[in-house]
Amino acid sequence: MAAALSCCALSADVVFDGFDAQGEAVGRPHPSPHIQLAAVSQDQTDNTMSLVLAMLREGPAADAIPGLDVGLTRVRTRTGRLEPVTASAPSREGQRLTDAILDEPHLWVTSNGGIRLAATLRRNLGKMGGRSLETTNAWTPGEESVAEQTAAYADKIAEGSAVDVGLMRYHPQAHVKNLGDPTELRAGLADLYADAPWVDVDRVMAEVYDLGTHPADARRFYLNQVVTAEDGLVAPVDWDACRIDERLAEGDRIVLGFDGSIREDATVLIACRISDRLFVPLGIWERPDGPAGDGWEVDREAVDEAVHTAFTRYEVLAFFADVEHWESYIDGWTRTYRERLLVKASVREPIAWDMRGRLQQSTLANERLVAAVADGKVRHTGDPRLRRQVLNARRRPNRYGVSFGKDRRGSKNKVDAWAGCLLADMARHELEASGRARPVDRKVVVFR
Structure with a gap:
């Protein structure tokens, strides 16, 4: 062509x-x-x-x-x-x-x-x-x-975060969750190569199952998939398999996760629905690329408004927010909403969660969330900004297990949305463990 x-x-x-x-x-x-x-x-x-x-x-x-x-x-x-x-x-x-x-x-x-x-x-x-x-x-x-x-x-x-200059992208892929399932693999390859009848699907399958073919290479060269980096935290195929065509409804019972910055990193507010672990970004603020990013700072009033809107629109039962750079705002959110939250981020703080000093807890929570994604136990709406930042996250082993981080220090590839998901998931986990997440069945008994 x-x-x-x-x-x-x-x-x-x-x-x-x-x-x-x-x-x-x-x-x-x-x-x-x-x-x-x-x-x-x-x-x-x-x-x-x-x-x-x-x-x-x-x-x-x-x-x-x-x-x-x-x-x-x-x-x-x-x-x-x-x-x-x-x-x-x-x-x-x-x-x-x-x-x-x-x-x-x-x-x-x-x-x-x-x-x-x-x-x-x-x-x-x-x-x-x-x-x-x-x-x-x-x-x-x-x-x-x-x-x-x-x-x-x-x-x-x-x-919608970059100017459309007339770029057309055509990237067909074979959607195969389990390479070890020949039926699923054959169906995915047949769909991918439907307009290329000269391709022998049986031969391609033989190459995929050749013991000398690394699974990552099989996905790249035969399924046309962009595979996880060697130290990638979440595989694209696993994340994409968790997508559902559903949105939050007004009044849904949710928890919130917040990770904030001022200039360089992104600021995110992530909701997680308690009933099915559906992650929805309520706000992702990033520094624009190019000249528009010169001197950029996050609109803190817009972020504050997004938090208040979440408490107005949904039933928020827990809220974990990383404190760095946002201490005064978190104090304000705490004063306003502490009585509505059923679990606390720490013994003393209803909302403030300092990720710098709680490595063991955040590492174990990170491993739990990664496993849930791989097992298809979470849900998301397919938001491309959330997907990009989730797939940017890299494995970072420490003495407690595997945490996460950027691909390198100072990288422009942001991972804050994963941090927001992690904080929301920790809030949901604490809520479930407390037993307070179950709706209260209020009954009225009338004596005559």
């Missing part, structure tokens, strides 16, 4: 040119097309270039494209050209580029020049109103490849 689109960009009617009398869109060729097939090595550019050369040599292209000159390593027409480029080539800043194919961008990282090459291509395309296409396998989380960064950008557009 990438090869065919490259041939079209060279001479076909690909530039919008208004509408005809019937209202149908019409196009025209670009007056001076310049197409680049980009990769981080010459061998990878051959993946697409070899097909381009075959298409132009073996079909009627010579009769249809004026001045077509198909060489060994490039294609020219009277007004345009098509060529492969690699990250090892000299800087191409300022070229009048109209189209680019970025092949295997899951391999484009800083160390091999891929990040710089992608940035240069996009700048050149932007000046010409050009278009790019990324053709990739599933990336490895944490490598910060071009493909991973593009997917993160698409996620933020879907969340």
